[in-house]
Amino acid sequence: MAKPVIVFAGAVYPGQFGGLCDYLRAAGLAETYFLTTPGHQARNAHRGKHILGFRPDGPVTGEQRYYYTAKLERSAHIGRGLLSALQQFQNHKKIDVVVSHSLWGAPHFLYDEIDAAIVSYIEFPSFRAHGWDPAYPPDQSQRMVDRNTEMLNFHQALRSDLVICPSHHAKSLFPEPLQSNIEVQLEGFSFEDTKMPDPKEDPGPLTIGLSARDLSNAKGFDTYVRLVDKLVERGLKANFVALGGSEGSTYGYEQQWVQRKYDGAVASFRDHLLKVYPRAAEVIAFPGKLPYEAFVEKLSGIDIFLYPLRFGVANWGLVEILGRGGCVLAPDRGYPAELIQDDVNGRLLPDDDEAWIDEITALAQDPERRLRYGQAACARARLLYSLQAVAPRYLNLFRLAMDRRQARLRNGS
The missing domain is CATH 3.40.50.2000 (Glycogen Phosphorylase B;)
Incomplete structure (x- = not known):
């Protein structure tokens, strides 16, 4: 089977999936790229030419124009810039899968606009679902803002070819009708430099x-x-x-x-x-x-x-x-x-x-x-x-997203 072309997208690199992107590429398991903002691209240029840049269509930090839609506006700035970069990328190379962070790689402008399966990583749908301590409650304005974020994540759970959550607990926070499109997989880690304590050595104070x-x-x-x-x-x-x-x-x-x-x-x-x-x-x-x-x-x-x-x-x-x-x-x-x-x-x-x-x-x-x-x-x-353990699982999930996209196209949806 030909190696899939996978583009990871996020305003921060390495951030979410940066390690996985690098590992899949170095191990020869996939042809991977990471689209990030220009500053992160410049700071990480030494990591390889697969670190590419996209320019958000407006600011992603600082205050936005309207408090209640600030996160939606930030996501729109990211999503519009990401769409332009991916369309330019497709002029030179076919993309099999785009893997986006739900907020910092917001994919909602990509649906039906690019020729690739879209995978959204959603940590949790909203603070309402995640939980907050009654001793420190949100005020009404904060509750309103949170509903907009929840709306954005629910839309992605519905429209993405696949959604990845970090735990079964996270998946359970979504409405049951959306859970069939959600798979659970925690990201990968590098533990090579781990040194276990020597029980013969004096451990010092507890x-x-x-x-x-x-x-x-x-x-x-x-x-x-x-x-x-x-x-x-x-x-x-x-x-x-x-x-x-x-x-x-x-x-x-x-x-x-x-x-x-x-x-x-x-x-x-x-x-x-x-x-x-x-x-x-x-x-x-x-x-x-x-x-x-x-x-x-x-x-x-x-x-x-x-x-x-x-x-x-x-x-x-x-x-x-x-x-x-x-x-x-x-x-x-x-x-x-x-x-x-x-x-x-x-x-x-x-x-x-x-x-x-x-x-x-x-x-x-x-x-x-x-x-x-x-x-x-x-x-x-x-x-x-470890990255070695999760890489095959992620590849299976990305292939599942590709299969779902093909089935959707055959059904005309």
Whole structure:
């Protein structure tokens, strides 16, 4: 079978699917290209001539003209520029599949306009479906904005030849009539430089950490701080570290709540929590949002990872921890149960502080069990989520999209 020509599209590179694009090309499995914005293309030109540029038809950062349709307007700017670039590409080479991020590679202008199967990656359909904490609710304006984003994603789920979601939990957030067009596949990772700890070496002081892109309510950062506060009160001797950014956008509305509560006097949700839990404030280290290499190095120094996720649909953060041999405690609901087998490659716990504290205390005194979980986590992540493992699955999904497109054309739809 001839190698398929696959064009990945996203305003950010490497971002979503950048690693997969490069791997498929380097392994000779497909002829791949990545269309991204000019700045990202220029910064990554050394990676190869397959990194191509497209120019959005207007700004994709900063304020848009109308608050309620800001994300739709941004997506239109991306989609219009993407369409022009793909039409020019088709003048020189036939495209078999276009793989687009639902918002940052918005494909809704491509339907019936280009001669290729269209695959949309949708992380989750909306914040309404994803979930938000009633303690930090969206206001009416935020709910209206979210409905427009949901409308855009539902349209893609209906019109794309295939939609890919990162977890079965994410797929379940879509209306049932749309789920038949959705397949589940988490993206691939590179774990080649992973070094498991040597049990013969002195591990040093126990470190209990949290790792997330953002120190947010959705990622359970407030639960982590509360648990640390209780652990300190009970006299557990350990270092504590929280990796991630404390400001910026999150998957919830807690930052806006902080702004309203303190009228700008407190900068972030993190700073609010440190006022509420002073014992935790004295012991938690905050390295911030680190460059990738520094982040990976920090992971290796954490003995127990708390991942008290409140809302989420699967992302690279938890897989990075597992794939690098982390001992992880996570909730027994949502998507973590798709990645963690309880008492095999981590622990799945109920939403109960005492259950978490009991398990943390027990694991603090049991380095052999921590090592067992970490070794199993590393092995399972490599088996299921390495680029080598996921590449054949993605190719099968892309061929499925091509077949669906051909069937649709035969039926005149």
